[in-house]
Amino acid sequence: MTLATASRKLKRAARIILVGAPGVGKGTQSERLMKRFPQLCTIATGDLLRENVKNKTPLGQHAETYMHSGGLVPDPVILNLILNELSSRKWLETYDSTENIIAALGRGNGSASSVARASNSPDTSFILDGFPRTATQAQALSYLLPINLVLQLVSPVEVILSRLANRWIHLSSGRVYNVGFNDPKVAGIDDLTGEKLVQREDDSEATWRKRLAKFDETSRDLLEFYRARDKNMVVTVQGNSSDEISPQIFAEVEKRFGM
Ligand code: AMP
Secondary structure (H helix, E strand, C coil): CCHHHCCCCECCCCEEEEEECCCCCHHHHHHHHHHHCCCCEEEEHHHHHHHHHHCCCHHHHHHHHHHHCCCCCCHHHHHHHHHHHHHHCCCEEECCCHHHHHHHHHHCCCCHHHHEEECCCHHHCEEEECCCCCHHHHHHHHHHCCCCEEEEEECCHHHHHHHHHCEEEECCCCEEEECCCECCCCCCECCCCCCECECCCCCCHHHHHHHHHHHHHHHHHHHHHHHHHCCCCEEEEECCCHHHHHHHHHHHHHHHHEC
């Protein structure tokens, strides 16, 4: 193993948010970060939601219509999902019922000390992917636990658009393949299930340009929320490819949380 790929240990809990447009490579960076820092794990709200939809849980049934229409799932549903995930991993001690906590977060009058307490062990380190998406969600999350690094991933729009044109999806799991850099083993077929891959019907360039613009708009408030809390919290990393971005984020995590 060369030094460049050797895994590293963390000395304190890293609670990281990845903010980046669809197609910028958040999934790739999460996987690379987990390899580099094995104490990290990813919590992706999109994956948790799809799992609930697949298992036909009440939460999944509620979320499904919003997901299919391409809209955002209502905040109380997402907060419930995150709260359950963090407390079932025993990373968060809560002092009230889930219903009361969600209601308090919705009213915006929670506080970290009254609602929950987060563990500081480095083994409770995580990367959130897909949450929080809005400043309101970030505010509610802040009552549960303190995020300590926001990584903003940026690539030029033209680079993202050409990447999205080559993107194939396994619909039921949400697994994404990219022609040319993470191809499926058999073209057009999902590696794990053997089912067919699809390109989203609404994957036209004009639709993607609109989605990217919408993302810019919502993420601006989200980043502003974190910058206002601590100007050193948000780190912007730019690159034309995942390989250009990874070394920069490795260095940042190492500097802040490494041994
Ligand atoms: P993703 O895999 O992150 O693209 O998420 C898939 C879908 O799940 C989104 O289009 C939303 O409908 C829903 N979703 C995921 N995360 C959130 C969130 N933080 N807030 C609201 N809806 C979400």
